[in-house]
Amino acid sequence: MHDVNRAEDLQDASEESVLAELGYEQQLDRRLSQFSNFAVSFSIISILTGGINSVAQVTSGVGGAGIGIGWPLGCLISAMFAIGIAQISSSFPTAGGLYHWATILGNRFIGWLTAWLNVIGLVTALASINAGAWNFFIGAFGKSIQIPDSPFIPIAAVTMMTFAQAAINARGIRITSKLTDMTGYLLLATTIITSIALLALSGPLQLERLWQFSNQTGSAGGDVWPQVNPQWAFVLGLLLPIYTITGYDGSAHTSEETKNATATVPRAIVKSVLWAFLAGWVVLSAVILAIPDMQEAARQGWNVFFWVLEKRLPDFIRYPVLASIFLCQMLCGMATVTSTSRMTFAFARDGGLPLSKLLAAVNPKTKAPEAAIWATAVITSVFMALATLTNIKGVSVYAVVVSCTVIFLFLTYAIPVILGGRALGTKLWPSPGKWSIGVFPFKLLSLMVSGLLGFILYIGVQPPNQWALTVLIATLVILTTLWFSVQRRTYKGPPTIKHHP
Secondary structure, eight states, X not given: OHHHHHHHHHHHHHHHHHHHHTTOOOOSOOOBOHHHHHHHHXXXXXXXXXXXXXXXXXXXXXXXXXXXXXXXXXXXXHHHHHHHHHHHHXXXXXXXXXXXXXXXXXXXXXXXXXXXXXXXXXXXXXXXXXXXXXXXHHHHHGGGSOOOOOTHHHHHHHHXXXXXXXXXXHXXXXXXXXXXXXXXXXXXXXXXXXHHHHHHTSOSOOGGGGGOOOOOOGGGGTTSSOSOOHHHHHHHHTHHHHHHSOOTHHHHHTGGGBTTHHHHHHHHHHHHHHHHHHHHHHHHHHHHHHOSOHHHHHXXXXXXXXXXXXXXXOHHHHHHHHHHHHHHXXXXXXXXXXXXXXXXXXXXXXXXXXXXXXXXXXXTTTOOOHHHHHHHHHHHHXXXXXXXXXXXXXXXXXXXXXXXXXHHHHHHHHHHHHHHHHHBTBTTBOSOXXXXXXXXXXHHHHHHHHHHHHHHHHHHTSTXXXXXXXXXXXXXXXXXXXXXXXXXXXXXXXXXXXXXX
């Protein structure tokens, strides 16, 4: 036992020295194992959250081919970003990694811009996750519960969920990691049980559905998509896997709480994407194969998942499955609070936020960034309330901003990877860390990420998400103006790169 403790002490000392080289002291509680770090990202990706809630993007679009063919293709696109992030995280294992990397590999402005885009993306993603969980709860159990039709009900529900998730996080990473570990197992178990139940109780299976193309856009698909041709319906359907497979940066954001982070974090990022791809492909294929009638399913619009389960599963199976999925979605939100608060803490530590000194405080007992955790809950709840109650030309501001969420996130994924492709092998980044795909493959990957980012931006602003382009441009203009008018003089950036322009 003495030898084991000695080895752990030496490893912790090594991790602290790596962090010190990057200019920081060890403040957070470093106790996450590789599985725990993996579970953070896997819980945030949560194929039983985005995948299930948005399956109508396929059933009311191109049909079964959107899962059989489109899901692997879309996951591959997301994986390119994840692999790039993984390699960089091995060299620079810090909380708030994305903006830190962008600063080291680029400059202060690029890093600062990346930080703000990441904070905005994470906060709106958390609101979207919890709002989606509430909508799932209503879809699953609403028929037996009398809930008044008021916009204040979902606002109150999301606020309560978010503060409950924050309260758990505030108790420290020890408690949070146990719950995210449990979430990893619960996600896989629920996926397997749901898939087996749907396949076993759906009669003869039409496997050819998984590669059959149709066109259920427009009114035939409950107006989930506008009327388009089947080729474009397939392209739009790629948003389902691309948007679902996000959040793997959670492993990077918890680097300073992870043992042997230079090796553990990149592996956890890649594994979380791989397992999410496999689990999502299995359960969503089962949903497609269980559909009694594809045209009728398309007419269900966003209600299609509940309709399929009601048609195929008896109540004694259906309700436990729905309850388990809802719990997974709640825990997904909890893990997102973890990720968002670490990003907030890191950016505040470098003086990038209002009230930075307060937000960078760490509770000496729990070693949790409590102020950043509670700030995450407050800002998310305020955003949810204001955005839900505000409309622009009849369109909810909440819907408009959330349509930009993943665009913001993919921008923050792409920026350090693209910069890294240019910097690797130079004095900015002389050599890769412990986990690497190689110098030339990474440079090639960074070029691919550049093209894929353009593709995601293009399809991400197509109807019905056309407002996303306006919000994106407005955000970039506001942030750029703020930088050159104020922050250029006041924001110094991470400590190791203060000499950068």
